[in-house]
Amino acid sequence: MWFAEGNPLTLAVFRAAFALCLAAEVPSTRHMSVFAIEGGFHLPYLRLVPLLEPKLYAQVHLSQYFLILLLGLGVATRAAAGSLLFLQGWVFYADRMNFRNHPYFFLLVLAILLVSPCDDTLSLRAWLRGRRGLQAMLRPPHRPLTAQRLIQFQVVVVYVYAASMKIHPQFLGGGIVALEANRWLLGAAATDDARVALSSTFDPTVWMALSWGTIVLEGFLAVGLCWARARPLAFALGILFHLGLGLVMGVWTFSLGYLATYLLFLDPETIPCAIERASRRRRAVEAA
């Protein structure tokens, strides 16, 4: 399973989608990872990771757009992925207070892409090497699917632990879901009294049911994505779940980045065949 070979097009499509998510994430990280800037109190992981001056901090984020463009286009991909890993890792590991789950997830994915054949097709590199035209893009030489499998594995691990970590009285009692729902409905600036008033308008069992449902859903997604028969249902529920998270919690880049990983659960021939069928249909229509 880990060392099978196949068409790398799906991984290349994921690379392009992931680059878009990385670009969307830069302003948010720049706003939230300010603990990497010199001055004030710090909680470093290692003293070896230096803090950044404000000007350098801004440059580190600005330069990521160029690297993300290279990654998305698939040219100098390894250099771009490696540099992004370095810059984002620097900001991330400069201070413990910068920890957030989705930049961590993005770092792991970047590390996997760094050693993957994600630019073997649908890339400027492939085009420059003479692999041009639709057929060359759809049918590149088969390559190891190990990177794809590692990202799939990572996605499943996240679901397993995300569900496991929620099994405690505060979450099961509905407290966290009620809090997040109220933040969404009333806005972050709402007073505690307004939140309490809104919470009390719903039966507590609503929040409890949503909480239990979240845990069951995350558990199901971990299993369903690995189980071929359940995968279409897992896709449908996962898409609704992540769009819901994006809407309620505003974590759009994580939600969309995570949904992009669903592409990797498709058979590596699904996307090339779908494009071929569409191309054939178009030619048939044009001929008619």
Add this chain to the structure above:
Amino acid sequence: MARRTGGPDCRRPSTRFSMTIETPTSVPSSAERPCYRPRWYVQLAVAGWVAAQLLLPLRCLVADRLQRPPRFCWNMYSYQSNCEGGYVAIRPDGSSASLNPFQLFPREVGAFVTFHRDFLPSFHGWLCRGLELRQPEMRLQGEIRCSSAAGDQELLVRRGVDLCEAENFGVIDR
């Protein structure tokens, strides 16, 4: 490592599911795909990655959330911490100035990360160094109470002592 080229026949619709979502062609399922033989260090790296990702978050399932915040555990929106309290800098004449710890960080989340038993001594050390530079005769006292995941509120900082002189900067060990 041999590379295979060429594509499958896409005309035939899928009749069965493979390890991945669908096999729209006569392509063998992933389990039947040709496998390459990776070098030993590639196998080792994959095994190490898989083991690390499986084992690293396990510790958070049993960890005390007030000792240190769960990190690298995929602990997403799963619990809420509440902290209250603050610090007072007391002059030799008895007058005092209060310090709101939530305003000492560029973002409020910094306080919620710092208010754990493992991190508070560093924070108190930093506050004490700041006082030492500006007004060395001042004493620092404080009280921080936190609860996590709707658990009981616990006092993390010893009351009524000079935090700069106290053992472990006045942070109460569990």
